Amino acid sequence: MSDSQLSATRAPSAGVSLFHYASPQTFFPLAGKLLWPSWIAAVALTLAGLYTGFFIAPTDATQGDSYRIIFIHVPAAWMSMVVYLAMAFWCAVGLVFNTRLSFMMSSALAPTGALWAFVALWTGALWGKPTWGTYWAWDARMTSELILFFLYCGYMALQAAIDDPRRADRAGALIAIVGAVNVPIIYFSVKWWNTLHQGASVSLTQSPSMASTMLTGMLLMALAAWAYTIAVALMRVRAIMIERERQTDWVRQLATGETKA
Amino acid sequence: MNWESASDFWHMGGYGFYVWGSYAVTAVLLAFEVWAVARRGRLARVRVARDVAVERMDERRREPT
Numbered sequence: 401m402s403d404s405q406l407s408a409t410r411a412p413s414a415g416v417s418l419f420h421y422a423s424p425q426t427f428f429p430l431a432g433k434l435l436w437p438s439w440i441a442a443v444a445l446t447l448a449g450l451y452t453g454f455f456i457a458p459t460d461a462t463q464g465d466s467y468r469i470i471f472i473h474v475p476a477a478w479m480s481m482v483v484y485l486a487m488a489f490w491c492a493v494g495l496v497f498n499t500r501l502s503f504m505m506s507s508a509l510a511p512t513g514a515l516w517a518f519v520a521l522w523t524g525a526l527w528g529k530p531t532w533g534t535y536w537a538w539d540a541r542m543t544s545e546l547i548l549f550f551l552y553c554g555y556m557a558l559q560a561a562i563d564d565p566r567r568a569d570r571a572g573a574l575i576a577i578v579g580a581v582n583v584p585i586i587y588f589s590v591k592w593w594n595t596l597h598q599g600a601s602v603s604l605t606q607s608p609s610m611a612s613t614m615l616t617g618m619l620l621m622a623l624a625a626w627a628y629t630i631a632v633a634l635m636r637v638r639a640i641m642i643e644r645e646r647q648t649d650w651v652r653q654l655a656t657g658e659t660k661a
Numbered sequence: 662m663n664w665e666s667a668s669d670f671w672h673m674g675g676y677g678f679y680v681w682g683s684y685a686v687t688a689v690l691l692a693f694e695v696w697a698v699a700r701r702g703r704l705a706r707v708r709v710a711r712d713v714a715v716e717r718m719d720e721r722r723r724e725p726t
Contacts, residue, residue, distance in 0.1 A: 459663060466679055473683070519687050526680075527679065639701040642706055646705075655706045
């Protein structure tokens with residue numbers, strides 16, 4: 401890209417404002433630069449978390465080694481809720497400010513959120529069998545997490561079913577925002593109802609009810625899940641940008657190798 | 662050290678099926694997602710490059726020879 405074209409897209413002031421990155425064209429290379437640090441963080445944190453979880457954290461006195469499922473189960477469940485809230489946030493921003501990038505962010509987050517919800521349910525089932533004697537129960541925590549998984553699927557199915565991307569974004573945004581009410585229900589379900597599922601192992605107000613090495617392993621894995629989610633969502637949002645902006649000059653120049661990013 | 666041998670590690674105190682069933686399925690799903698997303702990005706670029714090439718060919722054909 402020539403200098404004259406570049407200067408036309410730059411903000412008039414010398415300082416880089418946050419809104420500068422609100423256009424896909426400027427966000428695309430920024431997302432590309434963030435990719436490698438996110439992947440490196442994800443891999444390093446996963447290795448540290450797994451090492452702590454399997455080789456440093458002791459065997460649990462009551463649950464034996466079955467508790468080691470916690471190192472995936474809790475981070476996956478947290479991420480499934482955090483990603484949904486992030487998705488709903490971007491949808492709300494998109495509806496209010498009518499920014500294309502916000503809706504692209506939301507679409508990029510959905511499959512990863514659905515994956516975390518599925519992993520939380522799957523590992524929960526495999527943990528439930530040895531500790532409670534059942535893979536599944538229609539208990540408040542599990543049922544509301546299953547609904548979260550269906551909300552992700554509904555959002556993706558609805559977006560895929562509508563050809564016009566603008567209408568698909570708006571329809572999907574409604575599901576995402578209305579469905580966000582489910583997230584506090586999941587989080588507080590173990591307090592509001594008598595559930596088979598145990599209460600929170602970690603909360604902001606009480607000291608954690610687990611050994612400190614177990615907690616360290618779990619937090620490392622939670623950070624790893626964050627880094628992974630950021631990395632894979634950035635990759636997906638870059639793909640979505642190319643798909644949706646394929647008629648624009650910047651994408652055409654990018655695809656033909658006339659610019660690099 | 663929690664484990665006396667490799668087989669002790671895989672046995673996971675009798676919970677091997679549940680623990681490794683959790684970790685294996687998660688690993689496979691994450692690996693699949695990374696593969697699928699990388700493929701999606703690559704295909705998106707290839708499609709745009711192909712469309713641009715076709716358009717340029719059409720333009721050349723329309724020019725009087």
